Amino acid sequence: MTVIWGLDLHEIRFSKFKSANMFNKAYHLRRTKMIVYQLAMILCVCSESVGTAAFSDYLDQQSYIQGQHPGVKIHNNSFIGAFSYNIFVGIAVAFIFGAAFFFDLFWPERHECKHVRISWKISAVVVTIMMLSSALTITCIGALHNAVVTGTDPETAQTYRLEFTKKPSYTYHDNPKVIAAVVLAWPGWVFCVVSTIILWKSQNHDDQYGPKSKYGGGLEDGSIADKEANANADGRRSPESTMA
Template sequence: MTVIWGLGLHEIHYSKFKSSYMFNRAYHLRRTKMIVYQLAMILCVCSESVGTAAFSDYLDQQSEVQGQHPGVKIHNNGFIGAASYNIFVGIAVAFIFGAAFFFDLFWPERHECKHVRVSWKISAVVVTVMMLSSALALTVCHLINFGGVRY
């Protein structure tokens, strides 16, 4: 069978997506890891989806109002920037935690060197801090009310 980076591709099966396999206690902290991975990905996808919808609505509103009234300027660039950053961070979180999810699901017995384990931890901390900063940026945009209409 095919082996890439020491990981056998023959170990990839649909049956590993069953909850009886995913949440078993055969491996150390397996249940906790799977819950954290899935929770991180689900919450970030929800945040990213809401951010994308709001981002699209704000852009449509800005172009529609400025198209109908050329002298009017809508200032919502702060929110648009924060929503764009939120989308970027959501993709980064899905990439890091999604990769960890699939590696732990398909190859739970793999052996990683110390540098790889440290890089997983650093990546998780970095994307967590990025998501926190994204949430704070969106909150500040709403609290300060960056949006406004000027004639």
Template sequence: MAVIWGLDLREIQWGKFASKNMFDPQWYLRREKMIIYQMAMIFMVVSESVGTAALSDYVDQQDYLERYYPGSHIHNNDIVGIASFNIFMGVSVATIFGAAFFFDLFWPDRYESPGVKLAWKISAVAVCIGTFADALAYTVIVATHKCWVDGVSGDEESMLLRNAGQPSWVYRHNPKAVASIVLLWVGLVFTIASTFILFKYYAHLEAFGPKSHAALAAEKGQEEQVSVSDPPKPTPPPVPQYPENPNYFSDKYTPAETVV
């Protein structure tokens, strides 16, 4: 199978998703990454999904009312815009930490150049900042804003408001929008935790490599045990020839004590 960017695609196997491999303690922060990265992805994706449902409801409501009241215009761009930005941030977090999850799962001992490591760090910080801005703006808009209408007046406006139906024009009364915000704040917490873990892992990687301290200590202990139990045998010195070696026997020499 092909090797792309130094990554052997043969390592992509279903067996890697087994808990024995996912939580293998020989890799540094392996358990933390497998859990926290997934939590960041899950909560952000669920938040964007619920927010998409709320966004769709407001867009459908606007289309319906403006179709039956041609002179009217429903102003809900604030909720539509922030919900759209929430979708973008959910996809961004899932892309960054989802990629980190799969790379660590399949190739935990891969080589990464300094530029690649810097890109991971910048991306992680960027999604943290973006997610925080998303959560803050989303919370303010839902808590304080509401839809409003212009282009109609009098009886027509009263009729339009009666026919508005769901979702509520007051955003904080919309359970989907509120649920999306709650999930978003939880996702932000896990996104920040994921960024902290990523930075901590790279600091360890540059100093000790991808293995955990326990694995490195075990490997060192095995090496020391092998060196003690099976010491190398010294090379015997060459046997000196006669007359330096009095025990050496050869027909070419006659011992001095046999000469009369």
């Protein structure tokens, strides 16, 4: 048995991904966490991925046109900076809430010191604020900014754009990849907020009562099993009572 930082690596197995395990009621807010953490990760990473595709297109366009036409310059630093930051934030969100997802999936009853638990909370708040700032930034850049071409007239600049294979628009809000990145960023931020709230509530509950839910605690002490047994017994007796 390999144990690292108090975590039994034997617990990492595919059976943990079964819905019966992921969405069981034994642990407090487990089903909610399994859903909202994944939504936060997926939406933010999708925004980052689509933004990366647009980012790559504009870099390739800049390299091609400036290489083929000396003296012509494409100024798109605001876009490159905004979407570079979005890439970083998407990775940060996936790292924090992805880690929270897998730790809760594999080791729901793990013991963590006070400093680690505070770090979870702070990290969730930080990446949520970062995601908000990224969503605002790419929204403003995508909606209000354009790539500026100098060294030639606007008509010739459009001709140069059409020479390139990918042909991304100089006007960012006309680029569907930019629109998709912005659209995905906002629900991603919303689920970051929800995930942060759930993480805080879950950890506060764990600190006070432990990781088990009321249902899980009842299963552990046998009270739930006794109630179910009594209910089954009543169900078996009811036909006899009716006949009597």
